[in-house]
Amino acid sequence: MGRSIGKIVNPRFMGRKQRKDLLFAVVLLLPTFYILFKTFLFPIYQSLVWSMYKYHMLDGSDVVFVGFGNFIALFKNHDFWTATYFTGYFTVISTVAELVLGLFSALLLNQMFRGRVFFRMIIIIPWAMLTLVNGLLWKWIFQPGNGSFTIILKKIHVLSASENPLWLADAHNIINSVVVADVWKMTPFMTLLLLAGLQAIPSSLYEAAMMDGAGFWKKLWYVTIPQLFPILMIAVVLRTIAAFRVYDILTVFTGDPTTSISYLTFNKAFRYFYLGEASAMAWVSTAIILVFIVLYIRLLKKNSHEV
Amino acid sequence: MFEPTIEQSTIRNEVKPAVKLKSKLFKTKSTDLIPPFYLWSGLILLAIFTLAPFVYLFTSSISKTEELLSGHLIPHSPTLENYYKLFTGNGAGEFIAAMKNSVIVSLGTTIFTLFLAIFASYAFSKVKFPFRNSALFTVLAMQLLPSISIIAPLYVMMRNGISITIPFTSFVVFQTPPLLDTVWSLIISYTTFSLPFAIWIMTGYFQTIPKALEEAAIIDGCSRMGTLFRIIVPLAMPGIAATAIFTLLLAWDEFMFASAFTQSFDSKTLPIAIREFIGKHSINWGLMTAGGFIASLPPVLVSVFLYKYIVGGLAGGGVKE
Numbered sequence: 001m002g003r004s005i006g007k008i009v010n011p012r013f014m015g016r017k018q019r020k021d022l023l024f025a026v027v028l029l030l031p032t033f034y035i036l037f038k039t040f041l042f043p044i045y046q047s048l049v050w051s052m053y054k055y056h057m058l059d060g061s062d063v064v065f066v067g068f069g070n071f072i073a074l075f076k077n078h079d080f081w082t083a084t085y086f087t088g089y090f091t092v093i094s095t096v097a098e099l100v101l102g103l104f105s106a107l108l109l110n111q112m113f114r115g116r117v118f119f120r121m122i123i124i125i126p127w128a129m130l131t132l133v134n135g136l137l138w139k140w141i142f143q144p145g146n147g148s149f150t151i152i153l154k155k156i157h158v159l160s161a162s163e164n165p166l167w168l169a170d171a172h173n174i175i176n177s178v179v180v181a182d183v184w185k186m187t188p189f190m191t192l193l194l195l196a197g198l199q200a201i202p203s204s205l206y207e208a209a210m211m212d213g214a215g216f217w218k219k220l221w222y223v224t225i226p227q228l229f230p231i232l233m234i235a236v237v238l239r240t241i242a243a244f245r246v247y248d249i250l251t252v253f254t255g256d257p258t259t260s261i262s263y264l265t266f267n268k269a270f271r272y273f274y275l276g277e278a279s280a281m282a283w284v285s286t287a288i289i290l291v292f293i294v295l296y297i298r299l300l301k302k303n304s305h306e307v
Numbered sequence: 308m309f310e311p312t313i314e315q316s317t318i319r320n321e322v323k324p325a326v327k328l329k330s331k332l333f334k335t336k337s338t339d340l341i342p343p344f345y346l347w348s349g350l351i352l353l354a355i356f357t358l359a360p361f362v363y364l365f366t367s368s369i370s371k372t373e374e375l376l377s378g379h380l381i382p383h384s385p386t387l388e389n390y391y392k393l394f395t396g397n398g399a400g401e402f403i404a405a406m407k408n409s410v411i412v413s414l415g416t417t418i419f420t421l422f423l424a425i426f427a428s429y430a431f432s433k434v435k436f437p438f439r440n441s442a443l444f445t446v447l448a449m450q451l452l453p454s455i456s457i458i459a460p461l462y463v464m465m466r467n468g469i470s471i472t473i474p475f476t477s478f479v480v481f482q483t484p485p486l487l488d489t490v491w492s493l494i495i496s497y498t499t500f501s502l503p504f505a506i507w508i509m510t511g512y513f514q515t516i517p518k519a520l521e522e523a524a525i526i527d528g529c530s531r532m533g534t535l536f537r538i539i540v541p542l543a544m545p546g547i548a549a550t551a552i553f554t555l556l557l558a559w560d561e562f563m564f565a566s567a568f569t570q571s572f573d574s575k576t577l578p579i580a581i582r583e584f585i586g587k588h589s590i591n592w593g594l595m596t597a598g599g600f601i602a603s604l605p606p607v608l609v610s611v612f613l614y615k616y617i618v619g620g621l622a623g624g625g626v627k628e
Binding site for chain 2: 021045050120125130133216219224279297
């Protein structure tokens with residue numbers, strides 16, 4: 001094994017030490033690479049192949065090569081565009097909300113005050129909760145009649161006693177509620193990431209800004225945000241990638257699979273067993289996320305060069 | 308010639324804030340932006356927004372069904388009835404089986420992931436070899452790909468059983484029976500998804516350990532494997548702990564693979580069991596919130612008590628979804 005890989009890099013240019021290192025690395029990495037190849041890289045390649053075929057897993061029909069047929073059918077499919085719209089809507093709204101709330105929470109928690117550790121610890125609770133339970137909890141909160149959202153609105157007289165709106169009546173309202181659930185669960189993640197970034201900002205910058213008579217908003221705009229910018233970008237890209245694959249919470253809120261691409265893909269594959277079409281759809285998600293991954297890696301590399 | 312294109316500090320820089328955290332905790336800072344009144348208003352809002360839904364989950368679970376239906380937010384006569392029903396009533400066996408499966412799957416995934424990732428991270432952080440950085444960034448990319456990309460091929464793989472062959476030949480070394488509806492299908496697929504981020508975090512931590520320590524150990528007659536287990540693993544314990552926590556939480560939380568690969572309570576995990584509380588006609592909210600609270604308790608307790616490891620891991624590039 002060592003020799004066959006050695007050939008690729010031409011062993012004549014390698015010293016004895018280097019060859020020994022290479023062999024050692026190969027031994028250490030072999031199990032991991034084998035597993036990742038077998039259960040990750042190969043399946044991704046396989047789903048690309050399947051996306052070119054008409055492949056139904058259960059009905060026993062022939063597997064037929066259709067080229068880009070699945071993709072063309074997909075782009076003509078109304079459900080797919082509805083799902084894309086909702087996924088985009090969910091991703092943008094929840095990421096922006098988490099960014100803004102996370103930034104302000106991080107600013108609060110970066111100050112000195114008694115009980116800071118306590119506050120930093122409790123914000124981790126929503127993040128640690130099961131995603132599915134989080135979904136059910138918010139569905140319960142948004143129940144018409146006896147859900148706490150309705151009850152609280154009635155107590156503070158925003159709603160009159162006789163009103164009883166259905167919060168989860170249509171797809172838009174459902175997505176908005178799912179955004180609330182996701183913001184509640186994932187803002188802490190944003191907060192903790194940004195908090196780590198805030199702690200790295202040298203205090204001399206704030207002192208200088210204070211000398212110039214800058215207030216809160218000016219300090220935020222001219223010191224904090226520029227200094228935090230690399231981490232802000234990374235946090236936004238990470239959340240975008242994660243929000244894009246929303247699935248768990250939606251299955252609790254609605255049986256309507258057109259509310260996200262993941263949901264639609266999952267149903268295509270495991271409810272109707274059209275593996276060819278499902279693979280095509282999965283590859284659309286994969287391609288979109290790959291763009292963000294490239295962006296993320298470039299951001300990471302850029303940060304490391306600047307520092 | 309094969310020097311890494313990116314300085315090792317790539318990852319070290321990511322870890323640094325976590326180290327700084329401790330020293331900054333006890334100092335007053337001139338970076339305080341927010342005046343006390345706004346600070347405390349904000350903190351109170353933050354605490355309410357964070358805790359109220361979680362408290363509501365608990366208070367609902369100790370309420371009588373009639374009180375929930377008539378819209379009491381705070382139970383007038385708290386009762387453990389729902390918990391009692393959960394563990395002794397109809398379907399209690401299934402809930403307990405799901406708890407058992409969740410424990411087996413999370414622990415199994417964590418053990419496999421750590422075992423594989425320790426060796427891989429050692430290679431990535433301490434051994435020089437060609438294409439090291441490209442391989443590391445490929446691993447990072449895999450960490451971020453959605454599970455939906457590979458779920459259908461993995462399903463077919465689990466249905467047929469996994470065969471381990473010698474690459475480029477048709478010689479089968481080992482063939483497993485079909486794995487659908489077993490905990491193994493979940494352990495294997497979760498390990499696949501945890502490995503990339505485990506390698507990424509641990510490589511970062513391993514790189515922070517000075518080379519001098521290793522060299523000293525080698526001069527003292529330690530083998531390279533010896534230095535891994537006597538020097539690096541003990542020193543990188545915070546990183547390994549963070550990785551273990553993220554892997555545990557991920558395996559405990561995962562829903563998509565579990566709903567595709569499991570059919571019976573031989574393998575159903577807690578998220579699936581709780582999903583099934585949404586009955587055909589109506590939801591028993593009392594029972595549901597009790598089940599949800601029990602299922603959420605282990606990850607919440609782990610996160611709160613091991614908070615500092617999680618913060619260090621997040622700063623080191625850990626992503627748990």
